[in-house]
Amino acid sequence: MxxxxxxxxxxxxxxxxxxxxxxxxxxxxxxxxxxxxxxxxxxxxxxxxxxxxxxxxEEEVDISVYFKKEAAEDEILSVKSALSQLPQVKAVTYVSEDEALERFKTRHTANALITQSLDELDDNPLQASLNIRAGDTGQYEVIARFLDSSAYSKLIDKINYFQNQVVIERLSxxxxxxxxxxxxxxxxxxxxxxxxxxxxxxxxxxxxxxxxxxxxxxxxxxxxxxxxxxxxxxxxxxxxxxxxxxxxxxxxxxxxxxxxxxxxxxxxxxxxxxxxxxxxxxxxxxxxxxxxxxxxxxxxxxxxx
Amino acid sequence: MIYFDKVSKVYSPTSIALEDVSFSVEPKEFVSIVGHSGAGKTTLLKMLLAEDKPTSGKVFFESINVHEASRDELPKIRRRIGSIFQDFRLLPTKTAYENIAFAMEAAGATDEDVENDVPQALELVGLVNKALHFPHELSGGEKQRVAIARAIVNHPEVILADEPTGNLDPINTKEIAELLKKINNLGTTVMLATHNHDVVNSLGRRVITLDKGKLARDDKKGRYII
Known part of the structure; x- marks a missing residue:
C-alpha cells in the first residue's frame, strides 16, 4: 500500500x-x-x-372537444376524469357554456355588431368544451380516437383535432x-x-x-x-x-x-x-x-x- | 551467467545481422566484442536486453530465456543489466540527477535510497557539480558519464556498453574506459561492444571478434585483430 x-x-x-x-x-x-x-x-x-x-x-398545440347542448355537466366531468387517467394526457381543462360565453364576450368587446347580436339571442349559443393538452404532440391522435370510439362519443359534437390534424401531424x-x-x-x-x-x-x-x-x-x-x-x-x-x-x-x-x-x-x-x-x-x-x-x-x- | 545459443538475426536474405553465434560469459568477466561497423555488435547486445528478437536461437540470462520472459519479468531482468549506449539515451527533460533517480524509482527504490545513492553514483563518475544540469547543458563525455552512473546505480550484475566511446574524443574515451575497468574491478560483469583498437588493446581482457555476423575469434587475453 x-x-x-x-x-x-x-x-x-x-x-x-x-x-x-x-x-x-x-x-x-x-x-x-x-x-x-x-x-x-x-x-x-x-x-x-x-x-x-x-x-x-409544443405547448401551443392542444385540442378541444365540443359537447352537444344536451350533454349534462356531470357527464362532461366524467369524460374529463376518464381523460385524465390516460397516460398520454398531460392536462384537461373544462370550459362550461357560461365561461365560453364570457370569454367570447371579452374577446369581442370592441366589436359592437357581435355583442349586439349576442344580446338578441335568448340562449347561449356556445358549447361546453374540454381543452386537452398531451405530453407529446404525436399522442393527440390516440386521444382523439379514444374519444371518438368510446361510449362518450354520443355526447360529443366535434373534436377540433380532425380539423387541425394535418397541421398537428406536420408540427409533430x-x-x-x-x-x-x-x-x-x-x-x-x-x-x-x-x-x-x-x-x-x-x-x-x-x-x-x-x-x-x-x-x-x-x-x-x-x-x-x-x-x-x-x-x-x-x-x-x-x-x-x-x-x-x-x-x-x-x-x-x-x-x-x-x-x-x-x-x-x-x-x-x-x-x-x-x-x-x-x-x-x-x-x-x-x-x-x-x-x-x-x-x-x-x-x-x-x-x- | 550469460549464454548465447546459436543466435541468428536475419532482417532479409541480403541483410543478415547475426549468424549462428554461440558463446557464454562468466560472472565478473570483462568481454570486449569487436568488429567492423555492421558486424552485428549492437544487434548482439540488443538481443540480451530483449530490445530485438532473434530469428532463431536462444539468449539466456542465468537460467532465464530473455525472449520468453513475461511482460512482468522483463523489467526485472533489465534492472539487473545496466545499459550504456553510443548516443547516451538520456531523458532530455530530466536533469542529470533525475535521469539517475529515474532508474532507481523504476526499480522501486525508496526516497531515502534515491537520496543516498544518486549522489554517490554522481561522485563515482565525477559529476557532483553537474547534478542539476540538463543533458543539453552537458558535453558528450559528461553525458556518457551520467549514462554510466544511471547504469550502475541499481548495482546491476552486468553492464552492457554499446560503443560508449563512439562519439567521444581520445581523452574522454580513455576516461570512460577507465571507469568501465573500475566498475568491473568492483565485481560487475562488463560486455563492451566497440571498434576502438586502443581501448581494447589497453584492457588486455577477453575479446570476441565478429565478422559479418559470425563469431570469428574468441581470445582469452585478446587484442583487436581484424
Missing part, C-alpha cells in the same frame, strides 16, 4: 514537471483541448435553447426531426472534437517515443512509464475545463439578450450563472476523461519495447 502511494506521488510529480518542461507541446495540447471543450459546452448551450424553444412550440414531425437533428449534431461534433484531442495527444506522445523506449530499457514497467503521461493528460483536461468555463462567461453575457430575443429564452447568461457548477463539472469530467483515455491509449503502442 505504501509502495503504491509512493508510486502515485512520483507519477503525479513527474506528470506535473513534464507538463511544465514540455512547454510548447503542453500548451498546444491544452489549446486543442480547450477548443474541444468549448465545442462541447456550446453544444450544451444550444441544446438548452433548442429544447426550450421546441417545448414552447418537425419537432421530432428537430430533436433528432439536435441530438445527431451533438453526437457528431462531440465525436469530432474528441478525435481531434485524441490525435493531438497521440502526436505529443509520438514526439516522446524515444524517451518511452529508454525508460523501458532501464527497467521501468509499463505502468511506471505510462502513469506520468496519464497525469499529464488529466492536467490538459483540468486546465482546459477551467479555461473554457472562463471563456463562456463573456460569451454567454454577450449572447444572453439575443437568446431571449430569438428563442424566447432562457437567457443564456442566467443559465450559465445558475448552472455554473454543473457545466463546469461536465467540462471537467469530459476533459479529464478525454486526456486520461487518450494518453493511455497513445502510450500503449510505444510501450512494446
Amino acid at each position: 505504501r509502495f503504491m502511494n509512493v508510486q502515485l506521488r512520483r507519477a503525479i510529480k513527474e506528470g506535473i514537471i513534464n507538463f511544465w518542461r514540455n512547454g510548447l507541446v503542453s500548451v498546444a495540447a491544452t489549446l486543442v483541448m480547450v477548443l474541444a471543450l468549448f465545442v462541447i459546452g456550446s453544444l450544451l448551450f444550444s441544446n438548452v435553447l433548442l429544447t426550450s424553444a421546441l417545448s414552447r412550440i 414531425g418537425f419537432l421530432a426531426a428537430a430533436r433528432a437533428v439536435g441530438f445527431g449534431a451533438t453526437l457528431v461534433f462531440s465525436l469530432i472534437a474528441m478525435l481531434v484531442v485524441f490525435n493531438t495527444i497521440r502526436l505529443a506522445i509520438y514526439t516522446l517515443r524515444d524517451e518511452i523506449a529508454v525508460k523501458r530499457l532501464v527497467g521501468a514497467t509499463s505502468r511506471h512509464v505510462r502513469a506520468p503521461f496519464v497525469v499529464e493528460g488529466a492536467l490538459y483536461g483540468a486546465i482546459s475545463a477551467v479555461v473554457s468555463i472562463i471563456i463562456f462567461y463573456p460569451i454567454t453575457m454577450w449572447l444572453g439578450p439575443a437568446s431571449v430575443r430569438f428563442f424566447g429564452g432562457p437567457n443564456l447568461f442566467d443559465y450559465y450563472l445558475s448552472n455554473f457548477f454543473e457545466i463546469f463539472l461536465i467540462l471537467f469530467v469530459m476533459g479529464v476523461l478525454l486526456g486520461v483515455i487518450s494518453s493511455s491509449v497513445a502510450t500503449r503502442r510505444y510501450l512494446r519495447v
Whole structure:
C-alpha cells in the first residue's frame, strides 16, 4: 500500500514537471483541448435553447372537444376524469357554456355588431368544451380516437383535432426531426472534437517515443512509464475545463439578450450563472476523461519495447 | 551467467545481422566484442536486453530465456543489466540527477535510497557539480558519464556498453574506459561492444571478434585483430 502511494506521488510529480518542461507541446495540447471543450459546452448551450424553444412550440398545440347542448355537466366531468387517467394526457381543462360565453364576450368587446347580436339571442349559443393538452404532440391522435370510439362519443359534437390534424401531424414531425437533428449534431461534433484531442495527444506522445523506449530499457514497467503521461493528460483536461468555463462567461453575457430575443429564452447568461457548477463539472469530467483515455491509449503502442 | 545459443538475426536474405553465434560469459568477466561497423555488435547486445528478437536461437540470462520472459519479468531482468549506449539515451527533460533517480524509482527504490545513492553514483563518475544540469547543458563525455552512473546505480550484475566511446574524443574515451575497468574491478560483469583498437588493446581482457555476423575469434587475453 505504501509502495503504491509512493508510486502515485512520483507519477503525479513527474506528470506535473513534464507538463511544465514540455512547454510548447503542453500548451498546444491544452489549446486543442480547450477548443474541444468549448465545442462541447456550446453544444450544451444550444441544446438548452433548442429544447426550450421546441417545448414552447409544443405547448401551443392542444385540442378541444365540443359537447352537444344536451350533454349534462356531470357527464362532461366524467369524460374529463376518464381523460385524465390516460397516460398520454398531460392536462384537461373544462370550459362550461357560461365561461365560453364570457370569454367570447371579452374577446369581442370592441366589436359592437357581435355583442349586439349576442344580446338578441335568448340562449347561449356556445358549447361546453374540454381543452386537452398531451405530453407529446404525436399522442393527440390516440386521444382523439379514444374519444371518438368510446361510449362518450354520443355526447360529443366535434373534436377540433380532425380539423387541425394535418397541421398537428406536420408540427409533430418537425419537432421530432428537430430533436433528432439536435441530438445527431451533438453526437457528431462531440465525436469530432474528441478525435481531434485524441490525435493531438497521440502526436505529443509520438514526439516522446524515444524517451518511452529508454525508460523501458532501464527497467521501468509499463505502468511506471505510462502513469506520468496519464497525469499529464488529466492536467490538459483540468486546465482546459477551467479555461473554457472562463471563456463562456463573456460569451454567454454577450449572447444572453439575443437568446431571449430569438428563442424566447432562457437567457443564456442566467443559465450559465445558475448552472455554473454543473457545466463546469461536465467540462471537467469530459476533459479529464478525454486526456486520461487518450494518453493511455497513445502510450500503449510505444510501450512494446 | 550469460549464454548465447546459436543466435541468428536475419532482417532479409541480403541483410543478415547475426549468424549462428554461440558463446557464454562468466560472472565478473570483462568481454570486449569487436568488429567492423555492421558486424552485428549492437544487434548482439540488443538481443540480451530483449530490445530485438532473434530469428532463431536462444539468449539466456542465468537460467532465464530473455525472449520468453513475461511482460512482468522483463523489467526485472533489465534492472539487473545496466545499459550504456553510443548516443547516451538520456531523458532530455530530466536533469542529470533525475535521469539517475529515474532508474532507481523504476526499480522501486525508496526516497531515502534515491537520496543516498544518486549522489554517490554522481561522485563515482565525477559529476557532483553537474547534478542539476540538463543533458543539453552537458558535453558528450559528461553525458556518457551520467549514462554510466544511471547504469550502475541499481548495482546491476552486468553492464552492457554499446560503443560508449563512439562519439567521444581520445581523452574522454580513455576516461570512460577507465571507469568501465573500475566498475568491473568492483565485481560487475562488463560486455563492451566497440571498434576502438586502443581501448581494447589497453584492457588486455577477453575479446570476441565478429565478422559479418559470425563469431570469428574468441581470445582469452585478446587484442583487436581484424
